[in-house]
Amino acid sequence: MGVTHVLRGQEHVNNTPRHVALQRALSLPEPHYLHVPLIFNADGSKMSKRDKDKVARAAYKEQCALHPERFLDVPGVTAPELAKWAKDKRSQLATSALVALAERLELDLPAISVEDFRRAGYLPGTLCNYLGLLGFSPGEKDSEGKDRERFDRDYLADRFEASRIGRSNARFDRAKLLAFSADDIAALTDDAFWSLWEAWCTRYATWVSERFDEEMRKRIALALKSRCKTLADITSPSGPGAFLFLADDEILYEEKAVSKHLRKGEPDGFSVLEAVREALGSLADFSPEAIEETVRVFSEERGLGMGKVAQPLRVAVTGSAASPPLGDTLALLGSASVSRRITRCLAECR
Template sequence: MTLTTRFAPSPTGYLHVGGARTALYSWLYAQKNGGEFVLRIEDTDLERSTQESVDAIMDGMNWLNLTWTQGPFFQTKRFDRYKEVIAQLIEQGDAYRCYSTPEEVEAMREEARAKGEKEKYNGKWRNRTDYPEGEPYVIRFKNPLEGDVVIKDLVKGDIVINNQELDDLIIARSDGTPTYNLTVVVDDWDMGITHVIRGDDHVNNTPRQINILQALGAPLPEYAHIPMILGDDGKRLSKRHGAVGVMQYRDDGYLPEALLNYLVRLGWSHGDQEIFSREEMIELFDLTGCNRAPSAFNTDKLVWVNQHYMKTLAPSYVAKHLAWHMENQGVDVANGPALEEIVKVQADRVKTLKEMAEISRYFYVDFTEFDANAAKKHLRAVALEPLQVIKEKLSALADWNAADIHAAINATAEQLEVGMGKVGMPLRVAATGAGNSPSLDITLALLDKDKVLARIDMAIAFIEERIANS
């Protein structure tokens, strides 16, 4: 039998980082074992499921490059199959009609609570056939009354639940629609899922699903329940901790490789290794390396990983992701140097691609005013002559390259008998509009020569006006 894993999100919101980690672990396990990876959209919650959420899930999976080999399958397209299985369970005596009202069920639970017993449905209709005509009913699964369910969890070890802890759960609502635990069982069976890797918030569902699978005579998958992700304050990860949707990380300037690398280590380890290529993840990942305790999300660590990938991945590849941010910020990159060159000079100066795009605008967009603090400090009367001389020398260059630009700056400082900073800093503010940039000679070489000369003219005019007004 082919090893088959699945990722089965509900389309009721974005793809959050916990779901992305589950998808990653499931994808890696299938990849490592030459298996299949199924994408299943569990959209039976008709009131909350939206196409927008489906699109967000697909966008997140595609951005992370977690490609599925089967699907996407939609549960709403499989209602006939679920009805067929429900009918089978009724026919074989493993499910029954329940006419108890929600108020009656709540009263049963209150009575059990008062007795210090497990709060659950008491099985009132379990063995009855005196069904009232025309009254609404649900279908309940007839859970075994004795014995234990043993989950041989690949992460947590054996988990034993006594069947007396479980009640007869509803598998079809009064309108006939199937419930989560029924649809999951049927889908995992029909789709040949051999390994269910999911968050440990599903541990309570697993014994119920195992009992239904056994009632159907279906093979049991192996289960691996991954501990949840916490915020750095020890509470469940939520919006208050920052971005939790996968595409928000793209919007904030992270590379998909960085997020994947960070997520794989958020609950799994291989010695002390921190950086993993995609190929290494596939080769080394194993469920036995997963932690049993929850992991805390640390944005500073993610930033560090992101910086590593910006600096070490091929600049041409990073440039493709940078292009999205440039476009998102309204920058036309046709009016300047190749983005690959920007990545080479800016990658070690920023934390994110969004920041890289923000500080690189001057390569593509002309500015109409200088940064106030930089201009106040460097575009003073003393800078007028250095700017006039360097403009003359730059104008005379036959070849516009970093080496010749560097020589011209040196020659200006020597001619005027001043330090390099007296020439370089006014020139940097003139050319970029601000006081920070990569190496000045490289920065100017990436800019168009005529554009640099025009910006120097603008700086000279700014100083002359400042002198006139003083």
């Protein structure tokens, strides 16, 4: 088969003498063997494909006890099969069934396989860079005199040496990987980010193109780029663009934001919303620039700081006090949606 080198986990060390004995008995060439340390989770447990089932099983048991009817028709797996799987901690669901169950549970499964990390929105170069640091060091310093951590695949291929692989097991730090991803996303040009996100949506979020035309998708991508750590963040239910993909009557208001930005102050945020709704409703050009200018003029005429107007608007249309720039946020929703959301906020939160 032409295999010259075998690199595998150190748990296979005991198998190697048997393999060598078989190769010699059959007069086959013997490849070189290298056994490397394992990768563990942050809690010290071995990183395994069963981790996804473990997380899903715990959530399923908790939710099924309260609402068993929700799990009678999970695609790819029957209710009796789920019940049997829940009792056996070593059993695993088929990938398609596990993904369907996670969606029903509204659960983010831990990324384990390469496909998991693709689905989670990590760039290939980011993942290769981070994996290259697990148990390995290039032995060089960066411009600040620290151990070099950021490099591309060509750099790793040029400098990789088996002698630099560590002897101890590595810990997979998901927070560090996410930090790497955030840096790499931020470094992308707008065009590059748009192209990568569009390709990601084509593979993992086809509903985006069914709901929005290309011009709108690009506007969404560029407006939210600075708030993304992965390509998946835009469409994530907890991501910076969640408010865009909800119906006007599905927005949930954060009580802390409502209390701080709507109920307090003189005038209070509710009064500001009523007045600014009229100003925004009269705009023929509902572009980010026109919106920002209207809010600026509105604030100055009433002697209010921009935050006294912008924050109530954010809460009303997104449910929270954090969003992309106000002009982009309102323009992406459109005039009619903004008006409906302000009206609903006034009715339900006042």
